[in-house]
Amino acid sequence: MSFDVSVFSNKNIILAVTGGIAAYKSAILVRRLKDYGFNVRVVMTQGAQAFITPLTFQALSGNSVHTELLDTAAEAGMGHIELARWADLILVAPASCNTIAKFANGLADDLLSTLFLATKAPVWLAPAMNQQMWAAKATQRNLQTLVEDGVHVIMPSSGSQACGDVGLGRMPEPEELAEQVQLYFHQTQRALAEKFGLLAGKRVVITAGPTREAIDPVRYISNHSTGKMGFALASACYTAGAKVILIAGPVSLDTPNGVQRKNVSSAVQMLEQSMQQLHEGCDVFIATAAVADYRVAQVAEHKIKKAGDELQVELLKNPDIVATIAQQPQRPFMVGFAAETQNVEQYAAGKLVAKKLDMIACNDVSRSDIGFASDENAMTVFFAEHYGLEKRDLEKASKQEIAQQLVEAIADALHHA
Structure with a gap:
């Protein structure tokens, strides 16, 4: 049999x-x-x-x-x-x-x-x-x-x-x-499937958390991302019937039930793991990670000793992970995130087009009541024009509730594809 x-x-x-x-x-x-x-x-x-x-x-x-x-x-x-x-x-x-x-x-x-x-x-x-x-x-x-x-x-x-x-x-x-x-x-x-739509049986890859770009063996460049939104999305996608691979930067969060986790540190490592998962099969790619824009050109082999009042470090631009995945021949449904401090919707709409995304969720991280360190969030969701879907305002709620609403938005877009 x-x-x-x-x-x-x-x-x-x-x-x-x-x-x-x-x-x-x-x-x-x-x-x-x-x-x-x-x-x-x-x-x-x-x-x-x-x-x-x-x-x-x-x-x-x-x-x-x-x-x-x-x-x-x-x-x-x-x-x-x-x-x-x-x-x-x-x-x-x-x-x-x-x-x-x-x-x-x-x-x-x-x-x-x-x-x-x-x-x-x-x-x-x-x-x-x-x-x-x-x-x-x-x-x-x-x-x-x-x-x-x-x-x-x-x-x-x-x-x-x-x-x-x-x-x-x-x-x-x-x-x-x-x-x-x-x-x-x-x-x-x-x-x-009846409750959540088309995520049942889908393979979803999610990036979450910050990246760390080493300066020397003890110092690094990073940001304030906690990974909470990405982890909440991983849990929501799994509950919606998807097989979920979570590519996580360095965060202190437990792996959601049923989710396969891949730990990385730098932006380059996150891109390599994302490409590997793409080659293994990916229906939906959700890029919630706050990837460092730059990395150190030359990482010191040993700890840099304090000397003088200034330390000059040359930085190189990191690869754009979500744009790179979106350019692949067998591209999945692409979901981007925009964490901004001003002109939030304007920047998000621009990224949606420039990076050839299918959907983007944006939020204002300058607000003290939502964003990186908070357990709550509020977002605006834009879809690529050909889906014929209006933008959605997700009012302030727990990140788990926001994640569920984002899953429903993804399912709606997939239904209109």
Whole structure:
């Protein structure tokens, strides 16, 4: 059986495997989820490792397997909090009686129970245990608590069990579980498409934050951009069904759930990463980054020592990232941003034409109540003339709300393309 693996290529599944003989089915489940195109990372409890090895899941998923909460190597890469944010869904299969009890009582003494408390993603349980353990009042009480908390419990199948008993407690077949997952995301994507328009299934690349242009190993030229608007847009685009790649300058912000982040420092690095993403495929390019206009011509190899009252530094003009992307043969839908302190709308309209953009959003960063350091913003949106759309004034609101309105504007323009 073959599937269009691009459909769910922006969806991330954590498959958590707990102790039980049904753990062997989880290896097949990884393959079935991968067949649908999902990105899969596996978390294993100590009990699970008694039944099947992490190496098996590493080979099947193509990713390292997560087994320890306090793992120095893992924390240097994808730590447990980052892993919790990465997931679009956590599927625990098999879910042991012990794990269910931990979840219901809020314990966090291993990686999996900590992920359960730390994630905003939906959590699904596929219980697998002896039929008497399933029927126990304590187990049913724990399951009822989890259902009330919003956890989705997949009923076990009935039949012969490894212990020789017959009854409820068998983990459903991997093919059935994988199909339930893909149906859930199909329904979610349809709902998002109906609500937000054409971003469902689009690949969106966003630049955000400032760039840093080194003077020497300890000094640099930069600006006041915090990246908040770009990160809010990344989250809004992902919620609208897009696969989002966020190219971030040096900012102190958490990666939005489901978003793939690429960290850069300088304008040249941001352009290189933007071109790479363009070559990998890009439907919409949103340039919110406050890119430094100039860089230092000759970066000092060592720290420049203080000497005299003046320091002369020669500057070179940086590449214009959004204009460069807009000039490419396979150009995506181009969205620019204009942060100005005067004649805001006039400058923005000029940039729209000069840089051959499809849409531009402008704001007045001289206002103390909006802009770089604020959690709120207000913008005016202009569209290229051929879209036949009037300019839009987005009144002052949270950057999350402004981001949602910008997503709707992009979707409208794409609809008129």
